[in-house]
Every structure is written in C-alpha cells, then in structure tokens.
Amino acid sequence: MSEMDTRPDEGTLLDVRNLKTHFATARGVVRAVDGVSFTLERGAALGIVGESGSGKTVLARSIMGLLPPRGVHREGEVFFAGTDLRRLDAKQMRRYWGKQMSMIFQDPMTSLNPLMTIGNQIAEPLRVHLGSDKAEARAVALRLLTDVGIPEPEKRLDQYPHELSGGMRQRAMIAIALACGPTLLFADEPTTALDVTVQAQILELIATQRRDRNMSVILVTHDLGVVAGHTDSIIVMYAGQIVESAPTRSLFRSMRHPYTEALMRSIPQLDQPSHTRLLAIGGRPPDLINPPEGCRFAPRCPYAEERCLQEAPTHQSDTPGHSFACWNPVGSPTWAARQHSTTGSAAT
C-alpha cells in the first residue's frame, strides 16, 4: 500500500500505449478503440473529444478496466503511476477503483442507486477502502457535500436521489467520486444531461476540486466548448483512433485535422450573423466492424483525395506537443487548393 500513498506532485501519472478495445458481437468484431496512445501528467486536465460512437467512453472505461466481463478483447498497455493496469486482475483493480481513480457518469438520474440515501452512497467507498465506521463516514460525507456546494448538506445526507434536482445529483455524484481522494478522475460527459447554466457550475466545480486536490482529470465530451476552458490538452477521437492531439491553446489557435475543423464549424459562433447555416458534418461515423481503408475520416472529408482513401495517414507533428494524422492538414497547400473547390458546394 505504501508505494501507492507516496504521491509526487509532478511527473507522468498515466501512460497509455497502443490501447485497443474490441467487442465481439454477432455481426463481427467492433473495434471501438483501435490503437490509442497518450500520456497524462499529474494534476493536469485532458479533454477527449469526438462525436457519438467515436470510442471516447469506451476508451475511458477501458483505461479504468470497467468493461463487461465477456466478449471484450483489450490489448496494449496502461501504466498508472508506473503499474501496468492490464496485468491486474479484478480483485487487484478494486483497490484502484474509487481510491486511485474514479468516474463521474453522464446521467446523474441513472447512476445513483434509487434506494440508497445520498449519505450512504458517499459512505460506501469510504467504508470499502478506508474501513471507516459509520459516524466517521457520515462526517466525511457531510464535508464532501459541503465541498461540492450542495445547499443544506445535513438534510441531503438522508435524502434519496429522487428528492434532488439534476444538478444536485451530479454534485452528489462528484462527491461520491471524490470521497476517497482519487489521483485520477474520469468525467464521462458530466454535463450532457444538465441545463446550460448548471453545466458551467459543474465544470467549474470539477476544475476547483482538481486544483485543490492536485488531481488529474480526464474530461470526456462531444462538446468542444466544454473542454476549451477546462483542460490543458485535448485529444480528438474519430472512429476509435486519435486524429489530433494538442495542448488546448495550440489546438484552438491552429487546428490541423479536417475533422477537428469540422467539429469547430458545427458550433454556433457568436460573431457570425444570425441565421448563418451551421455546417454539419455530412455522412455518418463509419462502421467500426469494417472501418474504411486509408484515413477513416476520408469518406466524409471535404478535402479527401485518392491517397486518403488508400493509405492511412501516420501521426506527424510540426509544433511540439501538437500531432495530427492527416495527409492534407488544414493550412497545407493541398488543403488550400481544395478549400476553394469544396466550400462552394458545401454552402448550398
């Protein structure tokens, strides 16, 4: 246990190398995550962005090891504080779950046990991991509820999830996830089920807790706006692979992958005149059982050429820390030439 308790404040916390997660289904093997590598520093916040079905949730759960027991093929390496999590069995993983790494789920309506009081649900992980007694766990639960900004925390301890509003439930979820002081917090679309005003509060709460606890955060979302203000770096995923990864500033200053550009363009901009048509990305995400040859985004890419359809692009980099997998990245001569020929047709 002692090696886990020593917590240097800096250095690499998570090192994922060529992680693959495949599901066996009746139709064939679904390559939900197909060779993902990245690293995460202690105390840093990473955003994983992509549309539905791009494999971001599976990636998060795969790192954590929270996958169905059967029909899953996982390969690659996941180093957490130097330990390869893939080599641990379920029993050993349980010592990490909740204590070292924990997860906030998308829908606070369904991820709380409807028949257990909020107080008891916060107390659960405390009693599992720290062996706290009832009174002790209750005191900690009360402090946590206060920390996450729930009004009248004393009263909430004995309430059931249905007595709380959506935002309060998500706060309670965060309190549960924080209970044992994890080093790494996964937030899987933590704000998708919430109102916009509440969204901002929840994101701010996660950011505050991250700073206070020197905790690393992985924020999974389909909303570039959500990650923009709350992450240090961003990974853009498409069809189970990373298409672009960069420090947040660098990404928003100069995005290189056409998919990232397309995601950005599909967000309403305040400086656009009203009634400007949003540019949706045409087509659908590819079938992950038979992904397209070559670049997986090519069939939907406005700049795609012959080569993109045949040869998968490798990751390249021109500024440190900023890498992308594209033959004709945004800003390249081919891209510029193509842009004139495509924007005309895309606008109609």
Add this chain to the structure above:
Amino acid sequence: MLAVVWLGGLTFLAIFANWLPFVRRYNEFPKGPGARKLVAYRGKPSSDYWFGTDKLGRDTFARCIYAAQKTLVIGAASIVAALVIGGLLGMLAGYFRGWYDRVLTVMFDVLLAFPAIVLALIVVGRFFASGDLNLGLFTMEKRFFGVILVLTVLSIAPLARIVRAQTMSLAQREYVLAARGLGAGNLRVLVREILPNLLPAMFSVAFTGLAVLLVAEGGLAFLGFSVQLPFPTWGFMINEARPDIVKGGGWAVFFPCTMLFLTVLSFNVLGDRVARRFDIREATL
C-alpha cells in the same frame, strides 16, 4: 383495500385460531344422549353454526378458520422458502452469467417440465406418508412437511427465472457500474445495489405465487395428498364434503370454496398492486 382487509382479518384469525373459543370446536362431534337431535348433520347456516355443519355435525365455520391457519402456513412457508432458494439461484445466475447461468437455467427448465402431480404423489405419498418428523427443535407432522417441500420445489423454478431476468437488467444499470467503479466487490454489489432494487418485484411475484400455491394445495388435498386428519385445510374440506353436494347439503363445500376463492383473489390483487406501485416508481425516476 378490501383485499387487504380480508387478508388482514384472515391472518389475524389464523394466528389466534388456537386460542379462539369458537374456533377450538373445529373437531368436536356432537356427543352424549340427544345430541343427534340438537345438532343437524349437514345443517344449514344458523345463529349457532354460521356456516352450517358438515356430515359429522362439526361446525364448518370453526373448521374454515382453522383450515385457514393450516393453508396459510403451508402457502407462506413454501413461498418464503422458494423465494430464498430461487431468489438466490436466480440472482447468481443473472449476475455471473456464463456456464453457471447455463447449468442453472437447464435445471430450472427440467424442474418446470417435471410433472407436478407425479412429484407430489412421490414425495408425499411415498416418503412423507405418515408419522412425525423430528427436526431437532420441534417435531412436525411428516405430511405437513412433505406438502411444503413439494410446493417449494415447484415454485423455485418460476421464481428463479423471474429474479434472474430482473437481475440481468439491473446488473446493466449505470449505478451498478458506478458502484463497481468505486471498488465495490461482487458480494457488495449484489447485496447493496441489486437486492434492494429486486425486492419490489420479488414481493409482487411472491403474492401472486402464494395465490397459485393455495390453489395447488387445494388440488393436492382434493387428491388426498395433503395434510391429513385431524387437521383440515380448505382443499381437504372441499374434498371431504364433496359427496354432500349430491345429497343436498352443499354448505360444507360452498364455504371453504368461497374462502379459498376470496383469499386467492386478494393475493392476486395485492400482487398486482405491488407490481403497479413498482412500475410507477420506476417511471418517475
């Protein structure tokens, strides 16, 4: 509401049957000289004998209440035993899946396919035909135990299948995943997360199942394979008084039939209500 009142009253009477003076005469025959004139055999309901008398001149009302005790104890004991065993097996099968699930499912299918009457005849008729069973702490009439055993075995499979299906759906819930992600082991997940959410469904099934069991016991008794004299159950009373219908004294059949009917109906209504309550709560969450 009526169902609850009926069941409540019946349970009350059943619990205190042994101490209630008017019930205690369930096995009293008219005795002494002139008795034959005082008490009518196969008598109509009267102020003395509310439900009439049977062919031996015994008080049908007293017997009905006393039978309620026996019938309810048999039904409740069987359903509780079946819930514990079937619930446990169903939960394990639905949660762990795999070969474990396959073996248990086949077992349930075999149990379901087994002819119920034959099982009853073998168990009660062959192994628990007569005598007392010494269970250490207390002795019980062998037949009584045999009937409970048969009914339990017969109810395990349907209950286990329902619990298994429910468990499978509950195991997919986000909060179960969340609990696992917080480091809860299988046992903790089963006991703290799944079992409480399973209970409403189990109660609903238990009430409906109890109704079925009461009828099944009646069937067994009718065939002469349930509890024996001097303990009456409703099925036993119906069987005993069956010839009376032809001989013009149907009261002794009518009343136990009515009691059985109302009780079964009440349990069904109660079961449905629990199920509806359960659904509504699910929907509002």
